[in-house]
Amino acid sequence: MPELPEVEVTRLSFAHHISGARILAVRLGKPLRWPLGEDPSILEGLRVIAVRRRGKYLLLDVSDGWLLLIHLGMSGRLVFAVDVPPPGPHDHFDLVTTLGTLRLHDPRRFGAAVLARGEESTMGVKLLGRLGMEPLGEGFGANDFQTALKRRHSPIKQVLLAGDVVVGVGNIYASEALFRAGIRPTTRASRISPARAERLRLSIREVLARAVASGGSTLRDFSSADGAAGHFQREAMVYGRTGEPCRHCGTPVRMLRQGQRSTFYCAVCQT
DNA sequence: CTATGGACCTGAATGC
DNA sequence: TGCATTCAGGTCCATA
Known part of the structure; x- marks a missing residue:
């Protein structure tokens, strides 16, 4: 959740x-x-x-x-x-x-x-020691992000989920950030250009910040400690939208499996 | 060191 | 209706 x-x-x-x-x-x-x-x-x-x-x-x-x-x-x-x-x-x-x-x-x-x-x-240390950069903090810098991506040869979606480069991005927001950055989830992290890495960094910040402002995503049963549901799921561009038209180009959204998790993307808008 | 698959656990949705 | 299978917002750990 x-x-x-x-x-x-x-x-x-x-x-x-x-x-x-x-x-x-x-x-x-x-x-x-x-x-x-x-x-x-x-x-x-x-x-x-x-x-x-x-x-x-x-x-x-x-x-x-x-x-x-x-x-x-x-x-x-x-x-x-x-x-x-x-x-x-x-x-x-x-x-x-x-x-x-x-x-x-x-x-x-x-x-x-x-x-x-x-x-x-x-x-x-065991639980917090390996965590990556805080995406909404000052420390999430363009240089550090690009340098970290250069060392990783896995698909970018899985690098985002791993949490040792940047924390907090889970299965919903990984797909959403990659859509906003126009990057295919299967792209090897090490092969992302500096310009596209920067676009991704800004997309991550924006998607997470907007989701916080919307009270999070309530897919089945999430609510905050005072019982309020979130509504960011209404702004989702690709997550959970398999077969539905891309909100930018109308092409049906595709789903694929990466490391046992579902990934959603638009084959036209993400290259 | 990095990358990958399995493990943990329960409930809801789907398929035959 | 009943039962088996698949899937779900995470991440640690063992194995290549």
Whole structure:
């Protein structure tokens, strides 16, 4: 479900509500992708200081130097409310605080909640250490992007998804950014010219920023922590539009498989 | 080092 | 209606 825009929209929807809250309890459901890593009772009495994002991870800074990393995986969703119903079969993590409860609901359980001793801890480095540039930040520069692409011989779509060059671009926005840049998803990254790489860099920024502004994409069930659905899917140029006319040239949109994932593109507009 | 395929897990949609 | 197959927003890990 969640790529960078959905994670960022989720963050914005509850960060200011939970900041300053004192943690009362942690409730755990079924195991997620990784174990919490620490005894949850150590959080009791501590405060949530801030909520940041790195790639598709949410980072909750907790007093006493603790860091709570939350990943939504494919089907995860956060809810923050003063009162939440009793946990259902897919509610696997509750952070109960004086200001409300933050709940991770995740049917497929590819998501995770991990407690670490800061970003430089073993677990922090393991999960965050290989992440690429933040596409909406200052550090996502033309030179660095081009240099990184030169070293990669895989198709550009898969390089974008890998997340070690640039983070946050998932299956929807990879197809969308490549369409806007006019680049075939199968093009080897190393063979993209500097001019086209720059166009791609700007397309990535624009697509992600616009998606955040639209509240993300709600394909089946995404909603932010206050329950709001996104509507960027209405602006999708190619994703999920197999056989439908390209919004630029009218040619039917094509779908192909790359590394077990669907890719959508226009064979006329993307070369 | 890079590239590729399998693994994890559940529910919804599709096909016979 | 019932049952099997395919697909879904991610990414880690083992293997070439």
